[in-house]
Amino acid sequence: MPEVNDYSFGRIVVDGKEYSSDIILFWNGRVEKWWRKEGHHVYVEDIKPILDAKPDVVVFGTGKYGVMKVGSDVKRALEEKNIEFIEMISEKAAEKFNELVGKKRAVLAIHLTC
Numbered sequence: 001m002p003e004v005n006d007y008s009f010g011r012i013v014v015d016g017k018e019y020s021s022d023i024i025l026f027w028n029g030r031v032e033k034w035w036r037k038e039g040h041h042v043y044v045e046d047i048k049p050i051l052d053a054k055p056d057v058v059v060f061g062t063g064k065y066g067v068m069k070v071g072s073d074v075k076r077a078l079e080e081k082n083i084e085f086i087e088m089i090s091e092k093a094a095e096k097f098n099e100l101v102g103k104k105r106a107v108l109a110i111h112l113t114c
Helices: 044-053 072-080 090-100
Strands: 004-008 011-014 017-019 023-026 031-033 057-061 084-088 106-110
Touching: 004 090, 011 023, 017 031, 023 044, 044 072, 044 106, 057 090, 072 084, 084 090, 090 106
Parallel strands: 057 084, 057 106
Antiparallel strands: 004 011, 011 017, 023 031, 023 106
16 A cells, blocks of 8 residues: 655655656556646546546645646546545645545545645
């Protein structure tokens, strides 16, 4: 079971490994670098690996200050597949992922900066 050990502006530590770019962290420990069409907006095409994985819940970390926005098309796509989603600033999102990962097939999609 993966665990976020630390988050601060521009960095995240998962199971002792540090990342300095946005990532998607899956319940099985897989980590993918997360590039989006637009840095501060999430579109459906930006979450294809998440949709393909069929999680129970996706926690979006919207940045240290909550600048990243999850589009209504993304929310609709997740709802259509009965995937719960939560949006919160990245520090809280990392904590929430840690709470959920042992109970559900949770995914963390996290923006590390603003």
